Amino acid sequence: MHQVIASPQHEKFVIVRPGSRQGIHIPHDLYRELKGAVSGDLPLPAWLVNAARKAWGLKLDARPGKGTVLVRSITRLNYSRATYEINKGCNYNCEHCYLAERKFAGLPRDEKDRLLALLRDAGVLWLQFTGGEPTIDRDFHHAYRQAYSLGMMIEILTNGSRLHRPETIELLANMPPHKVTVSLYGASAESFDSLTRKPGAFKLLKKGLSAAEEAGVPLELALIITKHNAHEVNAMRGMAEKYAATYKEYANISPTYDGGPEPLATQAPGFLDKSTIFKGCPAGHTFFHVDPHGLATMCKVGRENPINLMTEGLDGLLRLPAIADAQMLRSGGCSGCQLSATCRVCRPLAKAYQEAKAPLSTYCQHGNGEQHDRN
Template sequence: MYQQLADTVAARLPVPPWLVDAAGKAWAVDLANKRSDRAVIVRPATVLGYSRATWEINLGCNYNCEHCYLASRPFEGLSREEKFLMLAMLRDAGVLWLQITGGEPLIDPDFRAAYQHAYALGMMIEILTNGSRLHQHVDLLATMPPHKVTVSLYGATAESFDSLTRRRGSFKNTMHGLDAARAASVPFELTLIITKHNAHEREQMRTLAEQYAVPFKEFSNISPTYTGGPDPLATQAPEYLDKTAVFQGCPAGHTFFHVDPHGRATMCKIGRDNPIDLMAEGLDGLVRLPAIADAQMLRTGGCSGCKFSATCRVCRPLAKAYQAAKAPLNTYCQHGN
């Protein structure tokens, strides 16, 4: 069926009946009597099994949040042409779902061009943003809709919000972005970041999210930096730590991977050992990634032979970052209970 569709698109013939039927049933999309080359993107066949990727387009950020897991936020990375080349490699690796993050992705000078390029390559895109520049891009996002935009909410008032971001006016800017997205019908969700600065506003934050009538989730388990720096842990509100979630395994490095602003691929945002330079090695380098990921998931140090591994709350790379930060066991380990 893949080959039939590829031949149909190449010949600019109408969409095959089986796809017309499937698209109608699954998505209520009417492809009847439409030219296939105008309705379908046929990806090249690939031996790589990656369907998802996350990409830090740039680590630079216009906020200075205390809880940030990034050890530093330099404003640097690939050129626009190199970004396009990297996105083409993601396509050829099989990536259909792409999460664009940062830093703050919407302040990157190449964001619009990179987004348009990824969209044209047939990717479903999620944007992780603080929302402060969202109003500047709603025209693009309304014309080329993302899968969703996920906006972090740092409080329900300017006092708590600006305290956490350490940027005066950040609450006002983010609310402006959310209002603009709602007015333009851009699909977005909210992540409520719960810390010691805003825990007293938790119910107000929920109410604010409900007023926008969008899905939202809460995030309170603040982690160290991915290099093991302890500073973000000081922002935790201990009484709100989620101790119910159990780590169920992860396909990082096998079905998805992470790319940093310089085009270096790792298993995920946290497990950054032995990065693969896509710009130097190309897609061939990704063949090594599953083994690199498996090595990082091995329990070492104080986690070797742990009898509580079946109820562990975090993955091994994240536990390693907690250990490097000398975090209390109750923040990440069942022994803490």
């Protein structure tokens, strides 16, 4: 199995290694040289041997190019990232979930394979498996192996409940992901199980984190701050520092992507982050989302006018940038807003908040006591 991947990345070319966050940028002429060496079964170029040793401590000089280096082809599309919602089903019933329904449904295995090949041919190098809970899909392990063999750098977004299973740990040890991002819903069984509405969930999480740490699986923790665990934030940070290389905190709970208000009740007063100004997003242009049935949209929130990749193929993605641009236009209550230059949320997310009839303070500067005319 390949040790490194060489791939186009927008207007550049990169060399990356599964399981590592180190990467190498190379010019087009070196990419062509490497592609020729691998396809012609020639010795690997000295510059790659030296770069791999420096970046990863990896010795490539005694290895054949074929099977060691996977060189991805230049594609006619400019996509490099995608999220694949392999199944909306979940073994938890989290109070804050952005999915209105968590039905077990999706493509059969052979169609999953075809979809992953389409993602590869669209240029996708960075692929995130998400859900629902991706690891409970009956085809997850197969789909992971398929994506890995196609030369994708994989992230798994998971609740960690099945991370401890030997078959999962063995898979991730033998085919390293770019990272596994585990959601942390509390620092105690009381808070964690309360939010997930699943007795024993915290115990499974700790078991999974320990197994992944022992196996050397690269972890990142996503600290989900809610009313159930706000009193444990420091303890949650301590857990993150113990198990993961990095962690991020999320306190702004969104409505369901179709505008349901139910998740908003879990927000922790005083923790809403309003510091980051929205400065644009590549969704629909260099990135896209795919649901369990192969429907492509700009992102997991902006799901209007989906493109059926299984029937339209890659040609359908040519329409996605215009669809994304249309969804980013300020409309409804956001039309003509004088504060749009310092808005904290994108238009699709603002629309979900508006449809949920959320308090302005949860997503809009007009909820901060400022006296501005929205129209």
